[in-house]
Amino acid sequence: MLSLIRLAAGALLTASASTSPSIAVAAARPGPSHWVATWQASPQRVWGAGFLFPTGIPDVLRNQTFRQTARISLGGLQLRVRFSNAYGTAPVRIGAASVAGSAGAPPVALSFDGQPGAAIPPGQDRVSDPLALPTRDLQAIQVDVYVPAATRLQTFHWDGRQTSAIAPGNQTGNAALADSTPTTARLFMTGIEVEAPAAARSVVVIGDSITDGATASLDHDQRWTDHLAARLAPQGMAVVNAGISGGRLLRDGMGESALSRFQRDVLEQPGVASVVVLVGINDISWPGTAFARDQARPTLAELQAGYRQLIERAHAHGVRIIGATLTPFAGALPGTPLDDYHAPAKDKLRQQLNAWLRREAPFDAVVDLDRALRDPTDHTRLAPAYDSGDHLHPGDAGNRAMAEAVDLAVFGE
Template structure:
């Protein structure tokens, strides 16, 4: 081959490499968050609510179910020791495509287990396990030695189980003890087309699904995920029961966890912010007897800080009005959660959210759920019975109130 022929061949190869993909070529893929359970610090026995988990595990397997939003050819899982003060040693972990299916082993840097340092998380190696949209998968984590439980997600709305020994390869769990808390697992990512993206919903117990039917995926984010999956958009739930915007509650404040639970999620393009009712209502209750109630200006500044941080990352921010709560939590130690002056602040905040707040868009969930005859209250059809949290019908109504156009093209 002479010099000119060689140059011509090189040029043709360069042009071929730069040419667009031809028909039939597989589209590029990227990772998107498809499921999430925000971690919380485990509280002590003197807290108002029981943690619902033992203080430690030792030579035990934790099995839990998670319904992903989008499916894909591969997945990876995220395990967390966010609030631990000692390392967590994972001996083995696995994923099954459904309850009763044979689990497939996960690896971490090519090894069957991993060590998670205090305050850290670990992402598994990608696992070839094809999944479909809205598929429930089962995740097992085995800890071989004494493992203090200092990080969890309190209200999973899903029955999980703790069982003796390493059962990560068993289709049927033996001698399991049930809990509705979640341990170790905080995220599942899937490999999806490059056009796919994720919406994160950050909030409190209303988003966490506090009164949604157990094991039935009836949170309002579950219904929203079903609406958005056909468009290639995942929805992940960053709700924490007892969560607040400005101060820590039954988890870190939204301001403190926004980076981890929203901006660090792979593929995030939009965030819905539905938080603030506990900021308004906790002060003066058994949760925060001597704390002052925040002012409207302080709440506005908190929202503004989230908006600025999201926009700096090119993430779209959608606000949501706070829902009615007159008569909330009757017959409980928190029956002073509602007061007319607290509701007056909610109305002021909602007016600002609708008319002045610098969000990219606003979802009016107050209008969707309130009783037309008594707007301070949830409509009876949407009320779980505690006058604060929507029931299954209310969660569905919240999702249906969302104009999907708020998430952009």
């Protein structure tokens, strides 16, 4: 129905160009609308130099512009951008920011309470003023942020699956950057919201590297949430990715635990109606590896209790919550410092958890991603066609298969 309304509105606007001014004004008058989260990159604390993985960003930016691309899921008449200083110990001062409707398009300046810049206090975020830039579903836009003063980078999103760029000076008004340096991390921007019809709503997917898109093709929007967004956009549903590589359910990992960040990354998202939970494999597999050498593996009861907490909190906010089974990982990460990520005892716990998810867990619905991706001849392994090659993360075909395994009816009417 929402798609038909959009088509009818588009036809009326087209017709108005050749009819009377009064008809044009009537056609342009918007109906009921609200703000809906359409894109997200969950913030993480920047880790120190001794961590297993490099950050991919400098320690400080000074008189530099950061440009990144984001493919929104649902379009709208206006947009606004959310910037974060979640883990900073000093204010982040934005000198200027802009949005371009596509790569190479002229950027349009953002404002903050009518001003070109803003200061974001430590531990807080800041939303730009609404920008009258109409967008369509699945449109890729560019966002630039200029920081004039020395700015220590303490908040980021490590695995953006998109090439971003750092360039000297204030280039927020430039269609093309000069003298830029690439990175795949994201800085400053953590969300995009659009003004959409009143019936539009958001689905948040909270998870780890499998949701974050760790091995999806760079710059090609091949995460499983990207494919799910393409399926849901015609129904007026946005999909926002709250995955953090190295994320866990119960404990902090390469970001806060799902329990800790559920309020911020899920329940506080504008227009959220449903959440999909795909997290837990790092809880099971990190203990005993270089990530958490001395940590004890959680019990099945502890994992179940963690899921129940998320369910209770979602229901208390009127949010529908969908669980997902954990996918196979036998032989994971061979030839790396984490080649002990898999062990038979770990997989036994995964299968016990999956059995509970399928039969007893109090989710509103469960998506069986384990069944969708596993090798039919060996249920402990990913099917070769869906394996990225590291035996843990799905490749592009696997990401598509995950999205196609979701019965859209789980999101309700």
